[in-house]
Amino acid sequence: MQKIFRYPVPAHAHHNPLFSMGSLLMVLFVVQALTGSLMAFYYDPSPDGAYSSVDYMQFILPFGWLVRGVHHWAASAMVVIVVLHLLRTYLYGAYKKPRELTWLVGVVLLLITVSFGFTGYLLPWDQKGYWATQVGTEIAGSVPAIGSALRNLMRGGEDMGIATLTRFYSVHMLFLPGAFMVIVLGHLALMRRHGLAPALVRRGHGPEKTVPFYPTHLAIEAGIALVVIIGLVVAANLVPAPLDLRADPTDTTFVPRPDWYFLFYFQLLTYFPGGLEAIGTVAIPLFFFGSLVLLPFVDRRAERRPWRKPITSSAFVLYAVAVIVLTIRGSG
Numbered sequence: 001m002q003k004i005f006r007y008p009v010p011a012h013a014h015h016n017p018l019f020s021m022g023s024l025l026m027v028l029f030v031v032q033a034l035t036g037s038l039m040a041f042y043y044d045p046s047p048d049g050a051y052s053s054v055d056y057m058q059f060i061l062p063f064g065w066l067v068r069g070v071h072h073w074a075a076s077a078m079v080v081i082v083v084l085h086l087l088r089t090y091l092y093g094a095y096k097k098p099r100e101l102t103w104l105v106g107v108v109l110l111l112i113t114v115s116f117g118f119t120g121y122l123l124p125w126d127q128k129g130y131w132a133t134q135v136g137t138e139i140a141g142s143v144p145a146i147g148s149a150l151r152n153l154m155r156g157g158e159d160m161g162i163a164t165l166t167r168f169y170s171v172h173m174l175f176l177p178g179a180f181m182v183i184v185l186g187h188l189a190l191m192r193r194h195g196l197a198p199a200l201v202r203r204g205h206g207p208e209k210t211v212p213f214y215p216t217h218l219a220i221e222a223g224i225a226l227v228v229i230i231g232l233v234v235a236a237n238l239v240p241a242p243l244d245l246r247a248d249p250t251d252t253t254f255v256p257r258p259d260w261y262f263l264f265y266f267q268l269l270t271y272f273p274g275g276l277e278a279i280g281t282v283a284i285p286l287f288f289f290g291s292l293v294l295l296p297f298v299d300r301r302a303e304r305r306p307w308r309k310p311i312t313s314s315a316f317v318l319y320a321v322a323v324i325v326l327t328i329r330g331s332g
Contacts, residue, residue, distance in 0.1 A: 011210060028182075103295070
């Protein structure tokens with residue numbers, strides 16, 4: 001037990017909040033698991049009862065609005081934190097040998113975190129969630145060769161209905177949390193085996209100073225987690241979790257707007273209409289995630305400083321600018 005909690009943390013990591021993003025992601029997952037479990041006591045996963053049960057939690061159940069609000073804002077916080085975690089890993093060159101597998105596991109965590117948002121969107125069975133999921137499954141249906149089968153697998157048939165809702169609910173409540181925990185345990189095991197990335201610029205000579213994880217570094221991480229949790233409660237008070245009108249499958253005039261972390265992708269698809277759709281739905285996402293997967297095996301030089309890696313740094317800036325610009329245009 002002593003060995004597990006008193007492992008040394010390098011001084012540069014102890015003083016840099018970005019090195020606490022992994023722990024904060026796990027804290028947010030626990031918050032999501034707790035709030036999600038509380039809502040599951042009252043949630044009815046059927047098209048007839050889903051909206052009524054969420055409406056009851058939001059407006060009648062004591063503190064139901066708070067639990068749902070914290071769950072809603074923690075979902076967005078998880079996306080931000082997992083992106084910051086990957087960003088820190090990239091900036092410190094922590095994807096290089098021998099940490100290639102650690103980086104790949106982080107990319108999988110990003111996909112799982114975003115999948116939480118996508119599968120949870122439908123569960124209130126309101127207009128916004130229903131039609132955004134309709135569009136999302138249609139996007140899956142545009143994949144060449146396997147699109148129709150993939151869309152029907154997600155929906156449980158040709159059209160959206162009770163099979164769609166129960167599948168999304170099961171994936172959101174069972175499969176994704178299980179996958180997340182397994183991946184996190186593997187991520188922690190790899191981190192303990194290879195250690196944290198060393199500082200980009202060393203000051204002085206000799207081995208770098210370290211602090212014990214418990215209690216010194218743990219106190220820093222607990223403080224950051226406490227601030228974030230308080231922020232979630234404040235956000236739930238100031239901006240309650242949204243709930244649109246009950247889903248109406250016959251209202252084809254409704255224009256869905258996804259959560260902010262999907263805006264860039266929906267905006268991207270507007271530039272590839274008709275026969276070009278597969279470029280936006282398949283080619284560009286495959287290129288983006290493929291470049292993340294291949295990064296440790298392409299950038300194999302020992303140099304880790306971003307300003308000394310013009311190609312990968314330029315690609316990173318290009319990706320970041322593209323996502324920001326598309327998000328802004330999609331929110332307009």
